[in-house]
Amino acid sequence: AQSVTQLDSHVSVSEGTPVLLRCNYSSSYSPSLFWYVQHPNKGLQLLLKYTSAATLVKGINGFEAEFKKSETSFHLTKPSAHMSDAAEYFCVVSLFQGAQKLVFGQGTRLTINP
Amino acid sequence: DAMVIQNPRYQVTQFGKPVTLSCSQTLNHNVMYWYQQKSSQAPKLLFHYYDKDFNNEADTPDNFQSRRPNTSFCFLDIRSPGLGDAAMYLCATSRWARSSYNEQFFGPGTRLTVL
Numbered sequence: 001a002q003s004v005t006q007l008d009s010h011v012s013v014s015e016g017t018p019v020l021l022r023c024n025y026s027s028s029y030s031p032s033l034f035w036y037v038q039h040p041n042k043g044l045q046l047l048l049k050y051t052s053a054a055t056l057v058k059g060i061n062g063f064e065a066e067f068k069k070s071e072t073s074f075h076l077t078k079p080s081a082h083m084s085d086a087a088e089y090f091c092v093v094s095l096f097q098g099a100q101k102l103v104f105g106q107g108t109r110l111t112i113n114p
Numbered sequence: 115d116a117m118v119i120q121n122p123r124y125q126v127t128q129f130g131k132p133v134t135l136s137c138s139q140t141l142n143h144n145v146m147y148w149y150q151q152k153s154s155q156a157p158k159l160l161f162h163y164y165d166k167d168f169n170n171e172a173d174t175p176d177n178f179q180s181r182r183p184n185t186s187f188c189f190l191d192i193r194s195p196g197l198g199d200a201a202m203y204l205c206a207t208s209r210w211a212r213s214s215y216n217e218q219f220f221g222p223g224t225r226l227t228v229l
Contacts (some may be wrong), residue, residue, distance in 0.1 A: 032214040043118070043204060043220035044157070051215045090156060094214040099145055099164050102218060104156035 002027045004074075004091045006105035014113045019078040021108045023091030026072065032094040033074045034102070035065055039087045047089075050074060061085070086112045117141070118221035120205050126227045127195050135190040135224045137205030146188040147218065148180060149204040157204055163188060164210055192226075200228045 007022040025031055035047040048059025055067045065076045074091060091105040119138045127133040137146065144165050149157035161170045163182045177199070179191040192199055202225050206218040 034217075036220075041223070041225070043120075043222045044206075045220070046217050049215065049217065094216075096212065096214040099162055099169065099210060100208055100214055100216050100218070101159060101162075102157075104158075106156050107154075 002031060002093045002095055003103060004033070004093050004105040006089075006091050006108050008108050009106065010109045010111065012111040012113060013081050015083055016080050019076070019081045019085065019110065021076040021089050021091075021110065023074045023076065023105060024072050025074060025091075025093055027093065030069075033065075033067065034092040034094060035059065035063070035074075035076050036090045036092055036104075037087050038090065038107075044090065047076070049094075081110075081112050083112050083114070086110055118205055118207055118219050120203075120221040120224050122224060123222060124225050124227070126229060127192075128229050129197065130194045133192050133195055133226065135192075135203050135205075135226070137188045137190070137221055138186050139205075139207045139219075139221075140186070141207055141209075141219060142185065143207035143209050143219070144185065145208045145210045146182060147206040147208075148178075148188070148190050149206065151202040151204055151223070153201070160190075195226070195228045197228050200226055202226075 003026045005024045033050040036044040048057045050067045058064045095101045121136045147162040148160045151157040160174045181189045202223045204223045205221040208216045208218045
């Protein structure tokens with residue numbers, strides 16, 4: 001079965017410092033991986049997705065993620081945190097079972113300190 | 115702008131009183147999904163429609179039903195809400211393709227409170 005594990009339930013960084021949100025996946029074949037962001041009381045927004053075209057994926061708002069097959073990881077990074085980045089982040093594996101289905105990690109809450 | 119709209123944003127119901135949540139989309143996507151997200155948890159898929167073809171997840175309780183009268187609208191009916199059904203309910207849409215790469219577009223959610 002395919003699954004994702006987010007290694008930190010909560011990450012706190014200072015504004016202007018780098019962000020690292022960690023995600024490991026389990027899959028018997030090359031997975032489709034996504035990162036979604038959820039701001040308080042809002043729906044989910046796609047940040048970026050890995051579709052096997054390139055291992056380094058650039059997303060919106062300066063975020064990027066690197067797919068590392070040898071480490072089964074898909075960590076999300078941003079060079080410089082902004083206050084508006086405070087949100088919940090979900091690493092997601094996407095399956096096709098008659099239709100697309102998303103399997104979410106447990107989420108990482110990102111707090112930005114002034 | 116093309117989008118996914120959920121109404122109402124906040125819904126309060128009484129224990130056991132049926133409630134209906136609404137989702138509409140202007141994206142003309144043929145797949146619509148309903149997710150349940152409990153406090154501090156990840157979203158969990160309840161069911162999805164591919165056009166009018168309804169697909170229930172194996173562990174979705176019978177208390178949850180859905181209707182899709184046309185491409186644009188989809189409803190979530192909770193027949194007898196219990197306290198454990200209090201959650202955020204998210205609607206999402208996508209264009210069907212034999213692929214796991216598609217983006218799902220999410221609405222803002224309806225937060226359900228059960229008294």
